[in-house]
Amino acid sequence: MDIEDSFLLQLAKAIQTWLWIESELFSLYSMFMRGANNHLVSATFNSIQSVDAKLALLNSCFVLVFERNGDDLHAWKALQNKLEKLNKKRNKLVHEPVSIHYNRGTRTVSLGPSFLNALALVKGQTTHQGKPVVSAKYNPSKVWILEDHMLSQVGVAALERTFRETAHEMQTYRESVAPKVAAAIQATKKERR
Numbered sequence: 001m002d003i004e005d006s007f008l009l010q011l012a013k014a015i016q017t018w019l020w021i022e023s024e025l026f027s028l029y030s031m032f033m034r035g036a037n038n039h040l041v042s043a044t045f046n047s048i049q050s051v052d053a054k055l056a057l058l059n060s061c062f063v064l065v066f067e068r069n070g071d072d073l074h075a076w077k078a079l080q081n082k083l084e085k086l087n088k089k090r091n092k093l094v095h096e097p098v099s100i101h102y103n104r105g106t107r108t109v110s111l112g113p114s115f116l117n118a119l120a121l122v123k124g125q126t127t128h129q130g131k132p133v134v135s136a137k138y139n140p141s142k143v144w145i146l147e148d149h150m151l152s153q154v155g156v157a158a159l160e161r162t163f164r165e166t167a168h169e170m171q172t173y174r175e176s177v178a179p180k181v182a183a184a185i186q187a188t189k190k191e192r193r
Contacts, residue, residue, distance in 0.1 A: 004100065007109040007153045011093060014160035018090045020167035021083070024174065025054050031178050032061040034185065051087045055080055065184045072177050079173060086166060089159055092151065099150070112150035 001009075026045055033041040048054050059080055066073035093111065101108045151159075 003107060004098075004109050007098065007156070010153050010156045010160070011098070011111065014156050014163065015090075015093055017160045017163040017167070018093070021086070021163055021170065022051070024167050024170035025051070025058065025083075028058055028170070028174055029054075029061070031174060031181050032058075032065070032185070034182065051090075052084070055083055055087075065181055066177075072180060075173060076177075079170065082166065086162065090163075093156070093159065096151075108152070110150040110152050111156065 026042070029045045030038075030041055045054070045057075048057065059076070062073055062076045066076070096111050096113055098109060098111055101110065
């Protein structure tokens with residue numbers, strides 16, 4: 001298989017694996033909406049395009065159901081934090097261009113910020129040694145730092161594994177809290193009567 005085809009196949013696998021995380025987000029939401037019309041639950045959740053907004057919605061649900069300092073809420077907050085970071089990496093996979101580089105007869109393929117995308121620099125989306133490359137305005141002399149943000153096929157494969165492991169972690173968490181969520185919702189229904 002050609003190096004480009006191999007890279008693109010790995011990229012597609014990583015993006016597809018992210019959908020397992022999206023599926024788990026929906027399953028978490030469905031857990032809270034148990035008893036509601038399934039089509040309505042699906043329509044409302046899937047009308048939200050942003051993963052950040054979906055996480056905020058789920059966070060509201062967890063905060064309402066679990067004790068403020070309880071272990072289940074702390075576990076959710078840790079998972080939410082992890083998902084927010086992974087979502088930034090997922091955005092890199094779907095929004096940054098694939099580049100082919102030639103160096104002394106060797107061809108490499110990678111994913112990275114566009115050298116034409118000053119907005120990534122201005123907004124601080126690209127960092128170097130933990131600090132935004134540009135904090136206020138674009139500085140063309142810093143463009144070389146973008147090379148530090150290239151993602152090779154090995155890096156994309158590592159993200160795919162991380163996505164898979166995180167989806168499994170989410171499933172395990174959901175299965176562990178589902179009875180507690182159901183009990184909390186049931187208790188609320190009894191209080192209303």
